[in-house]
Amino acid sequence: MKNSKLIPLSVPNLSLTILENVRETIETGWVSTGGRFITEFEAKIAKYTGAPRAVSTQSGTAGLHLALRVLGIEPGDEVIVPSLTFIAAVNPVRYMQAEPVFMDCDDTLNMDMDKLQRFLELECDQVNGQTINRRTKRPVKAVVVVHVFGNPANMDKLMQLKEQYHLHVIEDATEALGSYYLAGRYAGQHCGTIGDIGVYSFNANKIITTGGGGMIVSPHEEYLERAAFLGVQAKTDPLYFIHDEVGYNYRMTNIQAAFGTDQIDQLERFIDAKISSYRLYQAAISDIPGLELYPFRPDTRANHWFYSLYIDEQQYGLNRDELLRQLNERHIQTRPLWGLVHKQKPYRGCLAYEIENACRFEDNLLNIPCSTSLLESELDQVVEALRTLGGTR
Structure with a gap:
């Protein structure tokens, strides 16, 4: 028998308690990329995940782009990415004019770390502290690992490979807010807090939502400072609008964060x-x-x-x-x-x-x-x- 009412795949779970926050943004006029809810939401995400600090972004994709920029990925560099993922995990590699190298998944749907190890051992050389793809002669600089559908990837193995092969690790934890490890080297740590930089998403179908928006976390304060700087158009002097390099309009709005400060509590x-x-x-x-x-x-x-x-x-x-x-x-x-x-x-x-x-x-x-x-x-x-x-x- 066919249902008369649609049973949706994944929809937001919103409470009317959000309205008080939204009302404040309207009454104060702080609806754009400044306001107290942004800093409050950042602080709540940092506390929840155990990260030292969090930096809000316009989207998870923007967060991944900033992560690659902060880590110094350059045109012609290679970045290892999964093929089984949403394309937004890969597109920022091309924003940087770098080259993706696609990796298979294991039975958890996440990147196959054994194949990654085999690729690094058999297809690459170590030259002056860099990993060089023997076939293309390009440097392999980073790995973007996705915790697919919130299922944590094998970060134990990946971080060993990171150290051995001098790689940066970006955790695409856009689907994995709230997922953490119970055993192993990273027992008690949340997805997103283990690699060099982690990124969360608050798109409408995610487990909590701000309608759009994302968040960057990292154990490295200098990366977060750099990401925050680049995400607000790289203003060297915000009073006189001095910009010494190209930045991006990547900051979350206060009205989005007004949703987020309520949603994270749920x-x-x-x-x-x-x-x-x-x-x-x-x-x-x-x-x-x-x-x-x-x-x-x-x-x-x-x-x-x-x-x-x-x-x-x-x-x-x-x-x-x-x-x-x-x-x-x-x-x-x-x-x-x-x-x-x-x-x-x-x-x-x-x-x-x-x-x-x-x-x-x-x-x-x-x-x-x-x-x-x-x-x-x-x-x-x-x-x-x-x-x-x-x-x-």
Whole structure:
């Protein structure tokens, strides 16, 4: 039976308590890139993640661009990136006129650190403290690691490789606010706080939202100072508008931060809701042949941002695209995995190293409704549809 009401994939969970903050921005006129809510939101993110400081940005993409600029990535440098990610994780590399090198994923959907190690060992040379790609003769300067769907990547292994091969590490934690490690070298540390620079996003579908906007964190105060300087048009003298270099209009607005200061206070409640719904799905789907709700790492507290359903067509009876179509016809909003970035038109011809696992996930993963406001009755409707459609052609 088709639902009359749409069950959305992922929508904001907003409270009317935000209105008092918004009212203040309107009454005071502080609606643009200055005001107390910006500094308050930055302070709350820093405290929550355990970072020494946070710098707000216009978007997560802007934060990644600033991170690459701050770390000194130059035209012709190579930056290792995942292919299984949203394209916004890769585009800033090209903003810097640098070259992406695409890496495969492991079974957590995150960058395969064993393949990364193999690439660095077998395809690169160490020359005067730099890692040089033997084939292209270009320096490999950095790795952008994405914590896909809030599932923490293997930072233990990556940080060992960083030290061994003199690489910068940028953590794209845009999907992973609230995810942290329970074991290993970084037990207790949040995604985004381990590499040289970490970036969060507050887009409308993220676990908390400011409508848009992002945040940069780093253990290095000098990086944050530089990012803050470049993000406000690189004003050397803000009174007389003296600019000694090119900067960007990348600061978050006060009205966005007015949303953020309220939303961050709800984050743990939102994560609890995500985990609860995930477990209900997991129990209900476990006996449907051909479907698997993809797991999060057990040695972490993942924020469970998105739920990925793996479809075995032979057992289930429908492939990913057929299931997507039929669920959407039933007003259950679902989404396929992103198209792999190394296959996208702007990046065809870039080096892609042994990409195999990501292709399997690209063909067989489907994201299902996971809003923090998802009702149990709506979840039951999704499961009923999955159960009913199984075995059909």
